[in-house]
Amino acid sequence: MITVGINGYGTIGKRVADAVAQQPDMELAGVAKTRPNFEAEAAVRNGYPLFAAIEDRMPLFEEAGIDLAGSVTELVEKSDVVVDACPSGVAAQNKSMYEEYDTPALYQGGEDADLVDVSFNARGNYSAAAGASHVRVVSCNTTGLSRLLAPLQEQYGVEKARITLVRRGGDPGQTSRGPINDILPNPVTLPSHHGPDVNTIFPDLAIDTLGMKVPATLMHTHSVNVTLESTPTAEEVRDRFAEESRLFLIPERLAIDGAGKLKEFAHDAGRPRGDIWENCLWEESISMEGNDLYLFQAIHQESDVVPENIDAIRAVTEQADARESISTTNESLGIGL
């Protein structure tokens, strides 16, 4: 069994903790929190050992009547791998603690690529993380792009990818975030971080990415144009995508016209928190004009990186190859809408 600790129990951390608890070959050592808020309460109710992320704050938990299993250093010490899901920038400050205990750590996409030995996407470069000490699971949008571009590059060759990312302004629980009633070029410069981040997975792939933020919370949406090195038909590309376990082709007959109905569909399908771990491609949008591929896809920012974190745990501990890990993760979570 691989013993996994989660430092940072927020949007991503809580989902990764639940996913770890569902894996046949992993056990959850516990989760670390800085304060005894509703998420600490939820961790306790789930039966997850709770550790204080900041030692000085241990009395706050006591005052709130929440039992702690110890401090974060104890969690790190007892873990084979730590998944750090702290806010962007905080994780970088934790790196020396993981080094002190010689515990391999996974970081999230908000951290810089140069913090780590390897940036990771299970479909793109699983084996590159073997035995690494510091691995970054790339951001939700970069994960979505990597999953899409991997089969295109392998099957048809990619001359140039051009993606416009319409980014949700904040997550549903981020009441402090906007934008409210506005549309923001974000960042204003080209490329957005996603293109260079895709190149941490596929170094030679030519890609330009532009981003903008809109007043929405449910999902991101990508407008995709990829110039291929060959000229498959749209149907051939659709069939190729259909073979990919983490690409969901939304059939036209479902009449899903946007993120609202996609999330509703996920809830109806019994998905925890309405999570959608797969890229969601509008099947009828997949079009070819000469050797230019066009499509739209939606990315559930809160959950698409969850299976990738699970696979990264197996990759760094060298417990399974890519095919085995992806298959175990998919089966245990119920991936495949």
Ligand SMILES: NC(=O)C1=CN([C@@H]2O[C@H](COP(=O)(O)OP(=O)(O)OC[C@H]3O[C@@H](n4cnc5c(N)ncnc54)[C@H](OP(=O)(O)O)[C@@H]3O)[C@@H](O)[C@H]2O)C=CC1
């Ligand atoms: N949300 C998203 O859409 C996605 C986020 N990411 C990336 O994942 C990472 C985490 O993001 P996200 O989960 O959204 O962030 P959240 O803010 O939702 O969760 C992070 C949690 O970390 C806790 N925290 C803060 N400081 C510390 C600390 N010093 N030690 C331990 N825990 C701490 C906070 O909880 P508390 O203080 O209460 O303990 C907070 O809830 C970022 O790098 C982000 O870029 C990647 C893909 C998608």
Ligand SMILES: O=C(OP(=O)(O)O)[C@H](O)COP(=O)(O)O
């Ligand atoms: O990883 C994400 O997006 P990203 O791929 O655009 O960086 C998450 O949705 C976090 O985005 P945020 O930086 O707007 O909070």
